[in-house]
Amino acid sequence: MKNLRRKTLAAASAATLGVGLALTGGLAPAAAAGPDTSYLVLAPQGANTSKAAARVAAAKGTVVATYDQIGVLVVRSTNPDFATQVAGAGVESVASTAGLGSALDEGETVEVSAADVASATGDPTKEPLYGQQWDMNMIHVPQAHAVTTGSSNVVVGVLDSGISSSHPDLATQIAKDKSTSCIGGVTNTTESAWNPTTSDHGTHVAGTIAAAINGVGVTGIAPGVKVAAVKVVNDDGYIFPEAAVCGFLWAADHGMQLTNNSYYIDPWELNCKNDPRQRPVWQAVQRAIRYSQSKGVLNVASAGNSNYDLAHKITDTGSPNNGTPEERENLTNACLDLPAEAPGVVTVGAVGPTGEKSYYSSYGQGVIDVTAPGGDTRYRTQGVRSTSTDAILSTTFNTATKTNGWGYKQGTSMSGPHATGVAALALSAHPGMTPGQLSSFLERTAVAKSCPEGVYNPVPLISATNPNLYDATCSGGARNGFYGAGMVDAYNVVQ
């Protein structure tokens, strides 16, 4: 998966930058128009953006969004020399975001047939498909619901690919007045703009957090809370930094106490340390995350699906003949995996139905904060073949047929919303916690799980030809690299 992302990310455009050209007095003669390109223009930290905006205009750029809260402008320009011409007093840095979109790790959806939905039998919550929600029992959701299903004062921002507002399990659960698209870094609150178009990922995530207890389909972890769609994934399946900036600020300024971020943007894969052009982009995202925290938002993020030790990042040198892993150097904070590695963000790994680390889940001591069910179809608990029912069942929206339904997905994209849902229950039972208090509480109430002995080689194997493909080594004690502080627990947080 890393390699895939590397390929998609590697298409960074250098043509629009004009790096190294000195800015002389006065504007250059009118140049031929280049492609319409997005930029993030950063004013000095703490300064407002008015001086920067004036420079943008002079450099033939159009400000499409002003984020004065963090001193960032989202700009579009066809001026090939925009980046050099905009530099000057009031502008700390500028960078094109072309090529810096990260592909959403969408995951396969296995839909439950309409016949199976209709014939499903009820269970403790009276939800027809509840019997297949093994994940809910694992984190003690039924016991928690005996205390509370959550408070409608809690609104969770789902920064993702949109939420189907016509879904029978979600229609009553969405805070429509707080939902928006952030595609292009610009808000658009039209309902159609924040509904899914090419991806059901966000609809699945939203159902895990808050699907209704209504006698239909499934239950979410916190059906009493509200979710807000904050669409940051474009129709090509990419998250661009300007959309993430927009999403964090929107959530912060619209009274959300939590955001779920089942995606990751990964500048380090691009050797950010060698590419000063990228730094302003990641600085803008980090300013946005910090701002949201200052406004009382706890951000929850997925660890990623690369079975990657995030505490000991290695990469090959990029040379085809040299695959020798190289320990990463001390990177600046501008080059972290975001949002997962940003300070203050709750980073979530994944486990399957046995409670062991999912084969794909990235890990790392000091990086993973908690774990939660994300599914592991490799376990084959129900027969000799890999089975989708060992993934996570939630709400779906088939973008080809435009129909709502239910289905299975697996990934840390699915475990993240379990932690978010538990955090939403915690805030419902104990209102007023700061983000720091809430993340500590989540960890303190998590059920600790020790490292497996030796090298963890999950079996049955996925690849017969490469039996060590999913080897991983866990380090740490009660708090460790596979499980962090442990499995989130819905019952413990409502006590």
Ligand SMILES: [Ca+2]
């Ligand atoms: Ca339901």
Ligand SMILES: [Ca+2]
């Ligand atoms: Ca963290």
